[in-house]
Amino acid sequence: MYNIFKIAARNLLRYKRRTLLTSILITLGVVAVLLFVSVSGSFKSLMVGQITDSMLGHLQVHRKGYIASIDSLPLNRNLQGKQVAKVKEVLDASPEVEAYSMRIKLGAMFSNYNETTNIRINAVNPKQEQQASPMLTGRILQGEKEGLLDKGEILVPELIAKGMKVKVGDTIVLVATNKDGLVNGQPFVVRGILESISGPGGRDGYIHLSDAKTLLRIDKPEVSEIAIRLKEMATLPDVLANLKEALGGILNKQGKPVFEVHSWEKLSPFSKIAAMIDLMTLFIKIMLVAIVLVSIMNVMIMSVYERIHEIGTIAAIGTSPSKILALFLTEGLLLGILGTLIGLVISLLAIAGMNVSSISFDFGRQKDLLLAPVISTTDVLLVVGIVIAVAVIGSLQPAWKASRMNPITALRHV
Known part of the structure; x- marks a missing residue:
């Protein structure tokens, strides 16, 4: 086998x-794929982090049917006391869960005493x-960030603050209707102006959970959703499956499931952008396969054609x-290995250079986001494996043709 490698190299x-x-x-193909995978992966992770770490959380638990009617923020589908206690019990027992937040979500009318508009309210325990x-605190454009907010205070989305000419320290009124149809109003002091994570169309404000219960005249424990943050994003599929298993078997009196659990992908439109990034990555890998396949086949076909006489000679002296x-096949393998190794070295150096350069970009309202390209060992091994395997496959047809040549016919070839 060593002699075959030596002859192939010669x-x-x-x-x-x-x-x-x-x-x-081959090197250019490998570099293009690895750089695209690293940069797009970094962009995707950064955007997912922005969305999950400042608004959604990694997972959310709701009462069954809540998400289907979430646009109307239904208060009659809130989780009640025993249901909340059950979810807390399951989450507290999960070592992968870092934290969770109880929220009441409601629609309200926002008034500065001169004008009125609608607002979506997230009532939270700070x-x-x-x-x-x-x-979340990083999205506060104006106002005190420490402690997020206190009772009687509100974080107003930037869009509403500009439209209603509201500033930090102003007093506003929220008017809301509870699930029994009773209307109630309550004054709040503007604690801060909040940047929207999803762009200029955001209308989500924040108040204290206790204030929401007073505004809605809720005298029993209940929440609209429970947002969950995991210690490691990689554990999301397993934790999601475990939560569905632990909560899915709990039924109401009608024999229907009480809870529904969703990952951030089901709750954010950005998941479609993330899916497009994954699809583009797949197409880039397919292009790499095409580049390697065509180039290797071309080289090996030419090699066989130019060495027909030589093939006849070695076949005539008894080479099987x-x-x-x-x-x-070994020649194709060595070509694949050579191009892959050079491409891998160049890619790693380029990725390191981009990290040293501290490249930043803007995404919607988010400014100066730092791009930190990384490439996982899995991605490297996958690309290397694809290139080498395709190099061998591309050599197969020319190699098979060479091995099946008639020695006498080959020796007569000029």
Whole structure:
């Protein structure tokens, strides 16, 4: 086997220009794929982090049917005391869960005493919310960030603050209707102006959980949703499955499930952008396969055609077809390995250079987000494996043709 590798290497060196050009083509393909995977993966992780760590959480638990009617923020589908206690029991027993936040979501009328508009309110426990959404305070454009907010205070979304000419320290009134149809109003002091994570169309404000219960005249424990933050994002599929298993078997008096559990992908439109990034990555990998396949097949077909007489000679002196087949497959393998190794080194150096350069970009209202490209060992091994496997596959047909040549016919070839 060693002799086959040695002869294959010598054959590649005999045609230095062709070997060099083919290796460069494979190298460019490998570099393009690895850089795209690292940059797009970094962008995707950064955006997912912005969404989950400042608003949604990684997972959310609701009462069954809540998400289907979430646009109307139905108060009659809130989780009640025993249901909340059951979810807390399950979450407290899960070692993968870092924090969770109880929320009441409601629609209300926002008044500055001169004008009125509608607003979506997230009523939260400040301490829980900061643990479950650690980047939320970073969205406060004006006002005190420490402690998020106190009772009697409100964080107003920037869109409403500008439209209603509301500033930090102003007093506003929220008017809401509870699930029994009773209307109630309550004054609040503007604690801060909040940047919207989803762009200029955001209308989500924040108040204290106790204030929401007073506004809605809720005298029993209940919440609209429980947002969950995990210690590691990679554990999301397993935790999601475990929560569905633990809560899915709990039925109401009608024999229907009480709870529904959703990951952030089911709750955010950005999941479609993330899916598009994954699809683009797949297409880039397919292009890499095409580049390697075409280049290797072209080189090996030309190699077989130019060495017909040589193939006839080694076949005539007793070289078996299997060894001739192995010789040409080895040449394709060495070409794939050479191009892959060079491409891998260049890619890793380029990724390191981008991290040192501290490249930043803007995404919607988010400014100066730092791009930190990384490439996982799994992605590297996958790309390397694809290139080498395709290099061997691309060599298969020319190698098979060479191994099946009639020695006498080959020796007559000029």
